[in-house]
Amino acid sequence: xxxxxxxxxxxxxxxxxxxxxxxxxxxxxxxxxxxxxxxxxxxxxxxxxxxxxxxxxxxxxxxxxxxxxxxxxxxxxxxxxxxxxxxxxxxxxxxxxxxxxxxxxxxxxxxxxxxxxxxxxxxxxxxxxxxxxxxxxxxxxxxxxxxxx
Amino acid sequence: xxxxxxxxxxxxxxxxxxxxxxxxxxxxxxxxxxxxxxxxxxxxxxxxxxxxxxxxxxxxxxxxxxxxxxxxxxxxxxxxxxxxxxxxxxxxxxxxxxxxxxxxxxxxxxxxxxxxx
Numbered sequence: 001x002x003x004x005x006x007x008x009x010x011x012x013x014x015x016x017x018x019x020x021x022x023x024x025x026x027x028x029x030x031x032x033x034x035x036x037x038x039x040x041x042x043x044x045x046x047x048x049x050x051x052x053x054x055x056x057x058x059x060x061x062x063x064x065x066x067x068x069x070x071x072x073x074x075x076x077x078x079x080x081x082x083x084x085x086x087x088x089x090x091x092x093x094x095x096x097x098x099x100x101x102x103x104x105x106x107x108x109x110x111x112x113x114x115x116x117x118x119x120x121x122x123x124x125x126x127x128x129x130x131x132x133x134x135x136x137x138x139x140x141x142x143x144x145x146x147x148x149x
Numbered sequence: 150x151x152x153x154x155x156x157x158x159x160x161x162x163x164x165x166x167x168x169x170x171x172x173x174x175x176x177x178x179x180x181x182x183x184x185x186x187x188x189x190x191x192x193x194x195x196x197x198x199x200x201x202x203x204x205x206x207x208x209x210x211x212x213x214x215x216x217x218x219x220x221x222x223x224x225x226x227x228x229x230x231x232x233x234x235x236x237x238x239x240x241x242x243x244x245x246x247x248x249x250x251x252x253x254x255x256x257x258x259x260x261x262x263x264x265x266x
Binding site: 008012 | 163164165166167168169170171172176178181182197200205206207208209223226
C-alpha cells in the first residue's frame with residue numbers, strides 16, 4: 001500500500017509545530033480585545049429610531065459579539081499552548097499553583113464569552129498578568145507587564 | 150463505499166494523505182482519503198483546503214460558510230479562530246471516504262458534543 005500512497009498530495013492536520021517561541025503577550029492582547037468588545041457592547045444602546053436604525057444596531061451588536069467570542073477563544077487557545085507546551089514539571093515545583101492559575105484563566109475565558117461582564121474580563125487580564133510574571137520568571141528575565149488599551 | 154471506489158476509478162475522486170492528528174478521531178495520521186472536487190461544500194463537510202496564508206493544504210471540518218469565506222475547524226490544532234477564515238476558492242474538494250479504512254466519512258465531527266462549550 002505504501003508503494004501507492006508515498007507520492008500522494010498531503011492534507012496537513014498537524015497540531016502546532018515545535019517552533020519553541022512562546023510569549024504570554026499573545027494571550028494578553030486577545031484578552032484585552034475581548035474586554036474592549038465587552039465594553040463597547042455595554043456602551044452601545046438600542047436606538048428608538050426607525051427600522052433601519054434598529055437593524056443597524058442589531059448588526060453592530062452581532063459583529064461585536066462575534067469578535068468578543070473569537071478573541072476570548074483565542075485567549076484560551078494561547079493560554080493552553082503555554083500551559084501544555086512551555087511549562088514543565090520543574091516550573092510546577094517553583095509555582096505550585098500553576099495548574100490552578102491556568103485552569104481558572106481558561107474558565108475566565110469562558111465567562112467572558114458567556115456574558116457581558118467587565119469584572120470577568122478584568123479577572124482574565126489579571127490572570128494573564130500572573131501568567132506573564134510566572135513565565136518570564138521561569139525564563140529568568142525581568143519583563144514588565146503592560147496593557148495596550 | 151463501492152460507489153466511491155468506482156468514482157475514484159473514473160477519476161472523479163482524488164486521493165490525499167492526511168498528515169497529523171488534529172482531526173482525530175475521525176481522521177488519523179497517514180490515512181488516505183478520497184476527495185470530490187465537484188461536491189457541494191456544506192456545514193459539517195470535511196474539506197481539503199488551501200491554508201489562508203501558508204503554501205500548504207489542510208484538512209478540516211467546515212463549521213460555517215458564506216459565498217466567499219469558509220470557517221474551518223478541527224478538534225485539535227489550529228483552525229479558523231487562529232488563522233482566519235479561508236477563501237472558498239481555496240477548497241480543493243470535499244472528503245467523501247477513507248481509502249485506508251474503506252469506509253465513508255462521518256457527516257458530523259465525532260467529538261463535537263464534548264468540545265462545545
